Amino acid sequence: MMADNMYRVERESDLHGFLAAGNLRIDCLGEIRDMGVCAQYNHLLNKFPGDQVFLDEEKRISFLDGYIYNKDAVCGNGAEDWQHIFARAMGEDAAKCLRMLRGGFCGYIYNKRNGDLTIYTDQLSAKAVYYYTNGDRWMVSSHLPYMIAVLRENELKYHLNETAVKYMLTYGYMLDDSTFVEEIHRLLPGQLVHIVNGQVKPERYYFIRNKEVRMTQQEAVEKIDAAFREAIRREFDKDREYGYRHLTDLSGGLDSRMVSWVAHDMGYTDQVNVTYGRSDYLDEKISKKIAIYLKHEYLFKALDDANWMYDIDEIISRNNGAALYSGITGGSRLLGLLDTDCFGIEHTGMIGDAVLSTFYHDRQLNFGPPRLGLNKYSEMLTYQFDKRIIKEYSCQEMFAIYTRGVLGAMSSYIIRQHDLEPSSPFTDVDFLEVSYSIPFEYRDKHVIYLKWMSDKYPEATKFGWEKWGGVKPRADHIFFRKVKTTQRLLRQMGCRAFGLPNSDSMNPEDYWYQKDQKIQKYYQEYFMQNIDYGVLNQNLKRDISQMFQEGNVTEKDMALTVLAVVKAYF
Numbered sequence: 001m002m003a004d005n006m007y008r009v010e011r012e013s014d015l016h017g018f019l020a021a022g023n024l025r026i027d028c029l030g031e032i033r034d035m036g037v038c039a040q041y042n043h044l045l046n047k048f049p050g051d052q053v054f055l056d057e058e059k060r061i062s063f064l065d066g067y068i069y070n071k072d073a074v075c076g077n078g079a080e081d082w083q084h085i086f087a088r089a090m091g092e093d094a095a096k097c098l099r100m101l102r103g104g105f106c107g108y109i110y111n112k113r114n115g116d117l118t119i120y121t122d123q124l125s126a127k128a129v130y131y132y133t134n135g136d137r138w139m140v141s142s143h144l145p146y147m148i149a150v151l152r153e154n155e156l157k158y159h160l161n162e163t164a165v166k167y168m169l170t171y172g173y174m175l176d177d178s179t180f181v182e183e184i185h186r187l188l189p190g191q192l193v194h195i196v197n198g199q200v201k202p203e204r205y206y207f208i209r210n211k212e213v214r215m216t217q218q219e220a221v222e223k224i225d226a227a228f229r230e231a232i233r234r235e236f237d238k239d240r241e242y243g244y245r246h247l248t249d250l251s252g253g254l255d256s257r258m259v260s261w262v263a264h265d266m267g268y269t270d271q272v273n274v275t276y277g278r279s280d281y282l283d284e285k286i287s288k289k290i291a292i293y294l295k296h297e298y299l300f301k302a303l304d305d306a307n308w309m310y311d312i313d314e315i316i317s318r319n320n321g322a323a324l325y326s327g328i329t330g331g332s333r334l335l336g337l338l339d340t341d342c343f344g345i346e347h348t349g350m351i352g353d354a355v356l357s358t359f360y361h362d363r364q365l366n367f368g369p370p371r372l373g374l375n376k377y378s379e380m381l382t383y384q385f386d387k388r389i390i391k392e393y394s395c396q397e398m399f400a401i402y403t404r405g406v407l408g409a410m411s412s413y414i415i416r417q418h419d420l421e422p423s424s425p426f427t428d429v430d431f432l433e434v435s436y437s438i439p440f441e442y443r444d445k446h447v448i449y450l451k452w453m454s455d456k457y458p459e460a461t462k463f464g465w466e467k468w469g470g471v472k473p474r475a476d477h478i479f480f481r482k483v484k485t486t487q488r489l490l491r492q493m494g495c496r497a498f499g500l501p502n503s504d505s506m507n508p509e510d511y512w513y514q515k516d517q518k519i520q521k522y523y524q525e526y527f528m529q530n531i532d533y534g535v536l537n538q539n540l541k542r543d544i545s546q547m548f549q550e551g552n553v554t555e556k557d558m559a560l561t562v563l564a565v566v567k568a569y570f
Helices: 082-092 094-100 144-153 162-170 217-242 255-265 282-294 312-319 329-335 352-356 363-367 396-416 429-435 440-456 458-462 475-498 509-515 517-530 538-550 553-569
Strands: 017-022 039-043 053-056 060-068 103-111 117-121 130-134 137-141 184-186 191-196 199-204 245-249 271-277 297-302 343-347 421-423
Touching: 017 060, 017 103, 017 144, 053 082, 060 082, 060 421, 082 094, 082 103, 094 117, 094 191, 103 421, 117 137, 130 144, 130 191, 137 144, 144 553, 162 538, 162 553, 217 245, 217 255, 217 343, 217 429, 217 440, 245 255, 255 271, 255 282, 255 343, 255 352, 255 458, 271 282, 271 329, 282 297, 297 329, 312 329, 312 396, 312 553, 329 396, 352 396, 352 429, 352 440, 363 396, 363 440, 396 421, 440 458, 440 475, 509 517, 509 553, 517 553, 538 553
Parallel strands: 245 271, 245 343, 271 297, 343 421
Antiparallel strands: 017 039, 017 137, 053 060, 060 103, 103 117, 117 191, 130 137, 130 184, 191 199
């Protein structure tokens, strides 16, 4: 177990982030830095202050927040400090500079002479950033509530984005640069936005591409292992650079297991493994066994009741309304147990399964033209979305990775970034390039994933896989996996047929909801108290009401997420 001083006594309410603005009052946020042409409020997490940039020079203002794994790629053997070298490189060729960087970052460059503004985020927008323009007025921020406060302070009108509402009621996340505020946009992954004379000019400096290369399975294993170990080295060395311990997520799946296991194999043994979920479920049982085997400290946050389902308002205040509120609630409560001063990076296995396997098992669908309508959380409402959303994506898999994977699943980072800097080696740019060069038939159905584990880390395959019902993740155990999967499917069908709650999950929200009349009452009261906000037109009220009253628990969560955002922002 962890030492007592590693537990947090009381959770801080501070929401970390920054806001910079031109020709706008931002005093409402607190103490600001006045730079003449613009002002900035900083309440940064400051886990890695030596990686940050904040320069107010004669020609420009340069700002970067986040963490950089490879400053040497930009600095080389230069005699100047990192801040000045970065600022100059961005001033010369921003896209080239950003393509070289590895890590999670966002920021802006402001040209004092002509008023041009360049806003940027990292290749996968691990650090979300938002922007607003109105004539010569502008602001850029990592935290949407800051921007709402500034709009109110300056008595500027803003409006509910109905398209964003419809995204949430269908997918549970955004599909493009939308936010719930029509006038505020989010930078897409790997995107620069140039604002010149009030005109917004977006530029995508990085895109993941499927580029299959002929190779043998063994060659694929070697490429995967080399790239993954390098990604691990970057992440864990960043902790060491600043004297942090290693905080590593661990579940009953493969992705977090491989992060923790490979890091341990490379000598990063001072790990604290953290897990949350239902007590005695496979995620706890398997992760605990792995942590004990590796001799890591272990912390488990039990979610054995519906208490976390009351956190609607808190979660929405912390996640910018980017995704379904219930997706990160359990993880948020786990972070509340930690003294996060001990840690820098939260090492996750985020979207590893989607990256190292295939998003779809049908090759024609996977590599076919992108299309709307797949990967929905709900089919209840039939909205038609602008097909221009998909035009930039090379195939259906890439559209799914960027939307459901990055904009959906990785939105949980926004919550975590008030406490830690989350990062996943599976989303390392160089690892992504390797992964999407591997032939489809190797990635499909975890063929190469299982071979990589068996060949390089055979001991890691001795522990069950939650997805396979606890069967060990080995190619020769596929028959037993099919038996377990069939048993699970039959249980689910039985529960549906007899109207019984199904607890077969680490986070059985439906089970807890149906068993707890208090949470049912709370949901109903929350809905009734907030459905009549005037900013919602009659059509939206009708759709939200239908989803809440007729939908399953996830669909109810989608409806309440919309109402919570409206309540907070409007």
